Amino acid sequence: MAGNGRQWSNLMHLAAAVVRMKVRAAMCGKHGENARTTSEQLLRRQGEGDYRVLANRKTTHPFWKIRPSVRYADLPLYMDGELQPQKQSKIPQLKTKKTGMSMLTKLLLTDLVSGVNYVPSNYIRPLSDRPNLTEVGKSEGSNLIPVIDLQGLSGPNHSDLITQIGLACQDHGFFQVKNHGVPEKMIENVLQIAREFFRLPESERLKNYSDDPSKTTRLSTSFNVKTEKVSNWRDFLRLHCYPLQNYVHEWPANPPSFREEVAEYCSSVRGLVLRLLGAISESLGLETDYIDNQLGNHGQHMAMNYYPPCPEPELTYGLPGHTDPNLITILLQDDVPGLQVLHNGKWVAVNPIPNTFIINIGDQMQVISNDRYKSVLHRAVVNSDKERISIPTFYCPSPDALIGPAPELIDDEDNRPAVYRKFTYQEFYDKFWNRGLATECCLDMFKA
Ligand SMILES: O=C(O)CCC(=O)C(=O)O
Numbered sequence: 363m364a365g366n367g368r369q370w371s372n373l374m375h376l377a378a379a380v381v382r383m384k385v386r387a388a389m390c391g392k393h394g395e396n397a398r399t400t401s402e403q404l405l406r407r408q409g410e411g412d413y414r415v416l417a418n419r420k421t422t423h424p425f426w427k428i429r430p431s432v433r434y435a436d437l438p439l440y441m442d443g444e445l446q447p448q449k450q451s452k453i454p455q456l457k458t459k460k461t462g463m464s465m466l467t468k469l470l471l472t473d474l475v476s477g478v479n480y481v482p483s484n485y486i487r488p489l490s491d492r493p494n495l496t497e498v499g500k501s502e503g504s505n506l507i508p509v510i511d512l513q514g515l516s517g518p519n520h521s522d523l524i525t526q527i528g529l530a531c532q533d534h535g536f537f538q539v540k541n542h543g544v545p546e547k548m549i550e551n552v553l554q555i556a557r558e559f560f561r562l563p564e565s566e567r568l569k570n571y572s573d574d575p576s577k578t579t580r581l582s583t584s585f586n587v588k589t590e591k592v593s594n595w596r597d598f599l600r601l602h603c604y605p606l607q608n609y610v611h612e613w614p615a616n617p618p619s620f621r622e623e624v625a626e627y628c629s630s631v632r633g634l635v636l637r638l639l640g641a642i643s644e645s646l647g648l649e650t651d652y653i654d655n656q657l658g659n660h661g662q663h664m665a666m667n668y669y670p671p672c673p674e675p676e677l678t679y680g681l682p683g684h685t686d687p688n689l690i691t692i693l694l695q696d697d698v699p700g701l702q703v704l705h706n707g708k709w710v711a712v713n714p715i716p717n718t719f720i721i722n723i724g725d726q727m728q729v730i731s732n733d734r735y736k737s738v739l740h741r742a743v744v745n746s747d748k749e750r751i752s753i754p755t756f757y758c759p760s761p762d763a764l765i766g767p768a769p770e771l772i773d774d775e776d777n778r779p780a781v782y783r784k785f786t787y788q789e790f791y792d793k794f795w796n797r798g799l800a801t802e803c804c805l806d807m808f809k810a
Pocket residue numbers: 665667681686693695700701702740741742751752754
């Protein structure tokens with residue numbers, strides 16, 4: 363046992379020495395700077411995963427923080443000018459050598475950047491992949507993301523509305539709806555409850571934290587903290603919402619009316635989704651219930667996205683360009699702009715219209731429609747003045763549902779062969795999740 367202990371200790375010393383050499387080589391040799399490189403220089407370097415130790419510039423003390431959710435054991439912790447051995451624990455308590463000050467590392471962006479007036483290096487996008495905010499167009503003229511009044515959907519305007527919806531899905535992959543049947547008060551309440559949730563004390567919010575994507579209720583940050591190289595300026599609460607009774611009990615119990623308000627909202631949005639699915643089926647020339655029937659025991663998930671104000675919005679994204687892997691998304695945004703949609707090769711800002719939902723076609727709808735309808739790239743940008751909240755509802759097939767182009771939309775003789783092979787939604791989602799948010803759509807992997 364004693365021999366093993368000595369071997370272990372030698373091994374640890376060796377490992378620490380290797381890491382120390384790596385850090386020094388990177389700091390002195392590779393960058394031609396000496397080992398007294400300032401924390402600011404460390405923060406500004408990109409793509410060097412070893413330097414994820416962040417300094418809070420508000421204090422003259424070395425008040426160190428670590429990037430959320432990296433494996434702490436993997437991090438060299440550069441503290442008081444010395445590389446410190448680092449122990450792994452779930453939420454590590456760190457002590458600085460000089461001050462003996464103890465603090466928690468921050469798991470959520472909101473707490474990590476509170477009072478910080480720069481973007482930490484691991485949130486900075488490479489130059490070739492930044493939002494170029496001055497080049498973004500407005501939703502107007504030929505770039506207008508259609509606003510469709512659903513008032514007459516079950517009345518005399520039915521066929522006109524079906525045509526409008528079909529054209530929007532074909533030309534934009536996005537449209538906005540008003541007179542959608544979800545009460546205005548319910549919309550106000552759900553936005554307010556999300557705001558209150560993200561303003562709760564850190565310790566209260568963290569009760570819901572998890573980086574395990576298989577959890578049906580979880581608070582997390584960025585997108586996939588286990589795999590991504592650059593983080594996104596977002597915290598989010600993800601909830602499974604259908605069937606409600608299976609999940610409500612695991613939702614946050616604080617704010618006290620959270621479960622009740624959010625459950626009401628989910629049921630009402632589900633009604634809207636079902637009407638839209640019927641309309642979209644008809645617009646493709648299919649039976650009204652065709653799409654709904656393809657979904658098996660479908661899922662309804664919701665995200666409450668919270669984007670804190672960002673001191674340098676040109677350097678990062680709330681969410682980078684992506685398509686949605688699900689069937690259809692019903693997005694509610696508060697009154698702060700941030701959503702942008704790619705249309706004819708140009709990013710177009712879809713600024714909030716009160717009491718209006720934004721609908722977008724997801725990858726599964728593109729498959730079912732055999733490429734007639736488009737799942738379109740969109741992204742969320744952040745701003746320096748205001749926090750922003752958006753609440754997408756994602757409607758998805760059951761994991762074992764077999765998805766493929768509707769047979770009525772395939773015609774081998776008429777130059778309309780099946781564009782995609784059949785696959786299960788589980789297969790698709792695994793590919794989507796494991797590769798992270800990337801602008802290349804996952805759909806190419808499922809071509810026939
Ligand atoms: O915040 C937004 O406007 C977009 C959110 C989004 O695209 C998503 O959650 O997938």
